[in-house]
Amino acid sequence: MNQEQATGHPPRKVGRHPLIERTERATVGQATVENPRMSCQNVAVYYDSKKAISDVTLDIGRNEVIAMIGPSGCGKSTFLRCLNRMNDTIERCVVTGQIFMDGINIYDRDVDVVPLRAQVGMVFQKPNPFPKSIYNNIAYGPRIHGLVQNRDETDELVVSSLKRAGLWSEVKDRLEMPGTSLSGGQQQRLCIARAIAVNPEVILMDEPCSSLDPIATAIIEELIDELKQDYTIAIVTHSMQQASRISQRTAYFHQGNLIEIGPTDQIFLNPLHQLTEDYITGRFG
Numbered sequence: 001m002n003q004e005q006a007t008g009h010p011p012r013k014v015g016r017h018p019l020i021e022r023t024e025r026a027t028v029g030q031a032t033v034e035n036p037r038m039s040c041q042n043v044a045v046y047y048d049s050k051k052a053i054s055d056v057t058l059d060i061g062r063n064e065v066i067a068m069i070g071p072s073g074c075g076k077s078t079f080l081r082c083l084n085r086m087n088d089t090i091e092r093c094v095v096t097g098q099i100f101m102d103g104i105n106i107y108d109r110d111v112d113v114v115p116l117r118a119q120v121g122m123v124f125q126k127p128n129p130f131p132k133s134i135y136n137n138i139a140y141g142p143r144i145h146g147l148v149q150n151r152d153e154t155d156e157l158v159v160s161s162l163k164r165a166g167l168w169s170e171v172k173d174r175l176e177m178p179g180t181s182l183s184g185g186q187q188q189r190l191c192i193a194r195a196i197a198v199n200p201e202v203i204l205m206d207e208p209c210s211s212l213d214p215i216a217t218a219i220i221e222e223l224i225d226e227l228k229q230d231y232t233i234a235i236v237t238h239s240m241q242q243a244s245r246i247s248q249r250t251a252y253f254h255q256g257n258l259i260e261i262g263p264t265d266q267i268f269l270n271p272l273h274q275l276t277e278d279y280i281t282g283r284f285g
């Protein structure tokens with residue numbers, strides 16, 4: 001009698017135990033998509049001689065929310081920071097491989113990281129408004145990048161960015177107040193509005209709700225769902241419930257390897273890899 005006959009279930013495609021698969025590098029699932037927004041090829045990251053990310057090949061689709069999940073220290077944030085070269089700001093961090101966007105490898109020597117980081121914006125774990133007014137938190141980036149020429153254009157962009165981030169009605173009467181005077185959830189939406197104001201194509205979010213209460217979290221999740229109509233969003237989250245609520249694809253990382261990538265429903269309901277299953281069922285992590 002074979003396994004399927006014995007158990008009523010088809011055999012797992014990758015069934016060996018995680019502890020004897022430590023050296024396995026191949027990603028299971030569909031890493032490529034048609035017409036990707038970004039395409040990562042054999043990306044590895046080192047902090048000094050320590051390898052934090054090994055050979056990740058993964059497409060980021062257009063207008064999708066892609067979630068990065070995995071146990072603490074598996075490299076989710078490190079990988080996310082590769083997508084807009086934020087790792088360049090970390091001393092002794094070296095990134096190898098290629099990440100293509102609009103046919104250009106963003107790691108090419110002549111790529112200017114300033115416009116890249118506008119095109120691929122970032123929202124951090126802890127809201128980090130500038131020590132400026134709500135208005136100037138939004139206006140600063142567009143002025144620096146030459147996206148606005150006068151006060152009327154700036155006003156218009158500030159209003160539209162705050163509206164898109166779902167914050168306008170809450171702040172329209174206090175635009176001159178410091179950004180830091182807002183609640184944590186409002187500050188995080190201000191940071192999202194700030195990212196939106198410089199006309200990004202991709203928004204990276206590194207655990208954007210981890211410091212927020214459930215109500216503020218629900219508002220941000222709703223916002224992410226709306227924003228995907230116009231942007232691609234890559235989000236690192238510790239919350240599997242959050243990943244399943246908001247993302248269309250999920251990438252599971254383990255010890256610096258991209259173990260599995262696939263449609264979010266499949267990852268949570270019918271993962272292909274034993275390591276993914278162990279993580280989502282709470283066996284470790």
Ligand SMILES: Nc1ncnc2c1ncn2[C@@H]1O[C@H](COP(=O)(O)OP(=O)(O)OP(=O)(O)O)[C@@H](O)[C@H]1O
Nearest residue numbers: 047052070071072073074075076077078079090238
């Ligand atoms: N600036 C740094 N210098 C040296 N090592 C680092 C640095 N940042 C991260 N690392 C190491 O790289 C590995 C991956 O870390 P990373 O923060 O990317 O993981 P993570 O999955 O996002 O973790 P967490 O879920 O806990 O935030 C870890 O071993 C970590 O200690």
